Amino acid sequence: MITVLIVDDHQLARSGLRSLIEAEPGLAVAGEAGDGPAAVRLAREVRPDVVLMDLKMPGGDGLEATKAIAGDPALAATRIIVLTSYDSDHSVLAALRYGASGYLLKDFEAPALLQGIRTVAAGEALLAPTIARRIAETWTPPAVPARPDPALAELTEREREILVKVAEGRSNAELAADLHITLATAKTHVSRILTKLGARDRVQLVIIGYQSGLVGPG
Known part of the structure; x- marks a missing residue:
């Protein structure tokens, strides 16, 4: 319930x-x-x-x-x-x-x-992709250069790929379709990324993705 x-x-x-x-x-x-x-x-x-x-x-x-x-x-x-x-x-x-x-x-x-x-x-x-970009843009002033998060080094290549897609506003179902994996596998990857980066939720992953430079301003 x-x-x-x-x-x-x-x-x-x-x-x-x-x-x-x-x-x-x-x-x-x-x-x-x-x-x-x-x-x-x-x-x-x-x-x-x-x-x-x-x-x-x-x-x-x-x-x-x-x-x-x-x-x-x-x-x-x-x-x-x-x-x-x-x-x-x-x-x-x-x-x-x-x-x-x-x-x-x-x-x-x-x-x-x-x-x-x-x-x-x-x-x-x-979270619509346009809102995802605006969160990141308003969170980090343009004059402040993006800096890699040290915790990103703990991510696998697949996890980094998924982080980018999450930061772009993809849902778990869209991740599964894009990467040809099961929904359960997509959820597991996102859960591990949240844990490794110490993020509360996907909105924080959006911020990390943009601030680290993994995702550009588009």
């Missing part, structure tokens, strides 16, 4: 999300919060698998809540999907850098939301 914490300052929005999630087999709502501070407190109490995080709430924004939840070692297994009205919003990029595993626009269709929850719960990211 995948448990979900819903964070939004609008009761109607929370109710709609709850109805969608509770109607889906294998998903359950762990709780609701109406602002950032309440979200952090509740996340530490119920330890959900996934948090749906509204970014702009008058009682305390979701950006700081995302940073607090993603940075809490006790919540290392919790993944965050930020909900936003505009994918160009700088706060989306900030949330991803702070540790969110992806984002959904608020005009999402129900299947996209449910699949997104399952995707991040499985350790993948909801």
